[in-house]
Amino acid sequence: MQIRLRFAPAPTGVLHVGGVRTAIYNFLYARKMKGKFLLRIEDTDVERSQKEFIDVILNGLKWLKIDWDEEIIFQSKRLDVYRKYAIKLLEEKKAYYCFCSEEELEEERKILRLEKKPVKYSRKCYSKSEEEIKRLLSENREKTVRFLVPDGETKFLDLIHGEITFKNEEIEDFIILRSDGSPTYNFACVIDDRDMGITHVIRGDDHISNTPKQILLYKAFGWEIPEFAHLPMILGPDRKKLSKRHGATSVIEYKEEGFLPEALFNFLALLGWSPGGDVEIISREDMIEKFDIKDCRKSASIFDRQKLLWMNSEYLKRKDLNEIIDLSLEFLRKEKWWKKEYEKDLEYLKKVVELTRERAKVLKDIPYLIEYFYIDDFGYDVEATERYFADPKVFEGLEEIKSELEKIETWDEKKIEEVVRKVADNLKEKHAFLIHPLRIALTGRKVGPSLFKLMELIGKERCIERIRKIIKELWGYIPGKTDLKKF
RNA sequence: GGCCCCAUCGUCUAGUCAGGCCCAGGACAUCACUCUUUCAAGGUGGAGACGGGGGUUCAAAUCCCCCUGGGGCCA
Numbered sequence: 001m002q003i004r005l006r007f008a009p010a011p012t013g014v015l016h017v018g019g020v021r022t023a024i025y026n027f028l029y030a031r032k033m034k035g036k037f038l039l040r041i042e043d044t045d046v047e048r049s050q051k052e053f054i055d056v057i058l059n060g061l062k063w064l065k066i067d068w069d070e071e072i073i074f075q076s077k078r079l080d081v082y083r084k085y086a087i088k089l090l091e092e093k094k095a096y097y098c099f100c101s102e103e104e105l106e107e108e109r110k111i112l113r114l115e116k117k118p119v120k121y122s123r124k125c126y127s128k129s130e131e132e133i134k135r136l137l138s139e140n141r142e143k144t145v146r147f148l149v150p151d152g153e154t155k156f157l158d159l160i161h162g163e164i165t166f167k168n169e170e171i172e173d174f175i176i177l178r179s180d181g182s183p184t185y186n187f188a189c190v191i192d193d194r195d196m197g198i199t200h201v202i203r204g205d206d207h208i209s210n211t212p213k214q215i216l217l218y219k220a221f222g223w224e225i226p227e228f229a230h231l232p233m234i235l236g237p238d239r240k241k242l243s244k245r246h247g248a249t250s251v252i253e254y255k256e257e258g259f260l261p262e263a264l265f266n267f268l269a270l271l272g273w274s275p276g277g278d279v280e281i282i283s284r285e286d287m288i289e290k291f292d293i294k295d296c297r298k299s300a301s302i303f304d305r306q307k308l309l310w311m312n313s314e315y316l317k318r319k320d321l322n323e324i325i326d327l328s329l330e331f332l333r334k335e336k337w338w339k340k341e342y343e344k345d346l347e348y349l350k351k352v353v354e355l356t357r358e359r360a361k362v363l364k365d366i367p368y369l370i371e372y373f374y375i376d377d378f379g380y381d382v383e384a385t386e387r388y389f390a391d392p393k394v395f396e397g398l399e400e401i402k403s404e405l406e407k408i409e410t411w412d413e414k415k416i417e418e419v420v421r422k423v424a425d426n427l428k429e430k431h432a433f434l435i436h437p438l439r440i441a442l443t444g445r446k447v448g449p450s451l452f453k454l455m456e457l458i459g460k461e462r463c464i465e466r467i468r469k470i471i472k473e474l475w476g477y478i479p480g481k482t483d484l485k486k487f
Numbered sequence: 488g489g490c491c492c493c494a495u496c497g498u499c500u501a502g503u504c505a506g507g508c509c510c511a512g513g514a515c516a517u518c519a520c521u522c523u524u525u526c527a528a529g530g531u532g533g534a535g536a537c538g539g540g541g542g543u544u545c546a547a548a549u550c551c552c553c554c555u556g557g558g559g560c561c562a
Contacts, residue, residue: 109562118489119562161492162504170490172561209491209560232493232558239557267499270514274500278513297493297500300558304498307515317528359527384525420524435524447526 003035003199007061007068008189010042011053014250015060017303018204018234018242021268025231026202027066028269028291038196039068042189043076044182060251064261065284073196075188082183085191085221086145086176094220095176098125098146099136120172121146145177147187147217154212159229159293161205166212174213186210190217198226202293205230206241229293232272232300239302258331258363259308263315267308271301281314313361324357325350328366335367337375348373351457355449372443373458376466384446385474388436395471397427397434398441402467411460417452441470 007023009015030037039061043049061068089095098121100108105121112119126148128136136143149172155165176187183191189210193201208230218225236242242249254264266282274297275282275290282290316324325346332338342349349370356369372378388394404419420438424431439451442463448454455463 113488113562116488120489164491166491170561204559205492206559212491230492235558237498241559271499277501280499280514294504299493301500302498304515307499310515313528417524430524432524439525445525449526451524 001199003030003033004038004197005030005035005200005202006038006040006193006196006198007066008040008042008192008203009057010045010048011050011057012045012048013053014252015057016242016249017251017264017268019057020060020064020066020251020264021234021271022202022204022231023061023066024064024265024269025273025291025293025296028287029200029202029293030069031288032291035199036069037067038070038073038198040073040192040196041075042185043074044079044185044188046076046182049076056250056252063255064251064265066265073192075183075192078188078192079182081195082188082191083177083181086183086187089147089176089220090145092220093148095145095147096126096173097128097133097137098144098173098175099128099141100125101142118170120170123173126173142179144175144179146173147176147213147220149173149216154215156211156215156225156228158208158211159200159202159227160232160296160298161208161230164208164211166209168212168216171212171216176217186213187217190214190221190223193226194218194221194223200227200229200293202229202231205232229296231296232298234271235300235302237302239300242303256364258327258360258365259312260315260319260327260363263312264308266315267311271303272297281311309361313358316360316363317358321350321354321357324363325353327363328353331363332367335371337371338367339374342374348457355453355457359449369448372445373454376462376469378444380440380444380470380474381446384436384440388440388446389474391433393427393429394434394437395475397423397429398437398467398471400426401434401438402464402471405460405464405467408460411456413450413452413456416455420452437470438467441467 005026007019007026009019009023027037029035041054041057043054086095090097100121108122108124109119125146149168151168153165153167154171155163158164174186175184177183192198211228211230215225234242251264255261262284265284266287269287270280270282273291273295275287276295329343332342352370352373353366356366359369360366400423401420404423405416408415408419420434421431424434427433435451436446439448440446442451442455442458458466
């Protein structure tokens with residue numbers, strides 16, 4: 001039999017990492033078992049559901065390449081279906097009308113709480129006579145439909161947790177249809193899962209307490225009960241359920257920060273599941289091959305951004321350069337210094353990114369890392385300048401290097417290195433004595449990739465010009481006195 | 488408050504189902520050293536955990552019970 005799984009988000013908020021991970025596990029399991037992975041939008045709560053969130057959720061899934069089979073099911077288009085099934089339960093006396101007002105119910109609960117009894121609906125409306133119900137209905141009174149919870153206990157075998165049992169007496173006669181005729185979560189969920197032919201329900205373990213209610217509904221309808229697997233939650237650093245307080249909530253924000261979708265997918269897949277052994281970086285194909293819902297952990301895990309960053313940099317190192325370029329361009333175009341004409345020389349961009357990519361943890365780092373390969377007027381790092389321009393002899397060395405560089409005919413890394421080292425030797429100074437100031441001259445910074453490689457890329461003319469410029473601007477520089485802020 | 492779930496380094500986890508191979512392995516982070524023109528990356532090494540108490544057993548991270556702690560749902 002082909003299994004069928006689904007991811008069923010409510011468009012009442014953005015798609016956050018917790019939701020994505022649930023989607024990932026459903027997706028992986030479906031692919032592993034050669035089944036189907038479906039999508040359902042639970043938009044029955046008209047007040048809190050927003051169209052924009054649907055797009056946000058869909059875009060997030062698409063970005064992560066979590067693609068779904070078949071058409072998306074929208075609950076808002078199935079309201080008639082839910083009503084039909086509610087009436088069926090009503091007719092079979094497995095559900096009943098409740099005319100209690102919110103105030104009445106609150107009053108009831110208050111008393112129960114005072115008496116330290118379980119807060120549960122009194123079933124008051126269940127004992128109403130046929131005539132009374134008829135009368136109340138004809139008066140067009142506000143009403144809900146409640147499910148009549150039978151006696152006994154409800155147990156199920158959770159694929160992750162094992163057997164879980166609830167006593168039915170702890171479950172109140174829950175509402176299945178609200179007064180506005182819309183279905184409640186548990187009711188719509190069961191009907192949809194049944195209509196969609198869902199065989200396995202994989203969701204967060206915040207739904208464990210919903211499961212017995214749903215099972216009771218399956219039984220009332222005489223439907224086959226699907227398998228359930230309840231995943232542990234992803235918690236914020238404060239060990240509380242993920243929420244807006246924890247910063248980047250929407251997965252799209254990870255995209256905007258320059259995370260690679262495959263890195264986030266890998267990271268999230270391994271948050272709560274392990275293929276066993278010491279695997280960290282694992283391809284999607286291998287995940288599908290090795291995935292088993294039974295290998296999921298039972299305990300909640302905390303989202304560790306540090307490890308995500310590390311994993312992203314690993315993916316960044318391995319990814320095809322051309323793809324990195326394409327993705328980087330999106331970030332570069334947001335920079336004010338970036339000019340459209342730079343994109344004509346893709347070969348140069350490629351070389352520059354190749355040289356700097358391993359220093360990037362996210363794509364967003366790229367523009368900063370390559371800025372000085374494009375613009376010539378940058379400021380000089382104050383701290384570095386104070387340290388490396390303390391000795392006026394530095395200018396002597398730079399002058400010397402400048403004139404030696406001018407003589408170079410084949411401008412390459414090796415030749416440049418030779419020249420720089422020779423000048424330092426002639427001056428009877430350590431090579432670093434000139435290398436550091438040179439770096440400041442060429443990049444304005446104290447750190448970066450190999451100086452000689454970077455000089456090769458920047459080109460002879462521009463390198464010489466930059467050296468000329470720093471000599472001119474810093475001439476007469478006195479450490480600690482000269483105001484470097486102006487550079 | 489009621490019910491349910493969970494418990495291995497700071498974090499993610501392997502090992503738990505089929506007890507001995509585990510005085511607990513890996514990864515991130517951290518520290519030291521190394522490489523090096525700098526930073527990062529890389530390499531080497533260090534520190535770091537079975538929440539507590541009872542059982543069962545020749546033997547428990549692993550099985551059972553209790554406590555504690557954390558989380559979730561309902562209100």
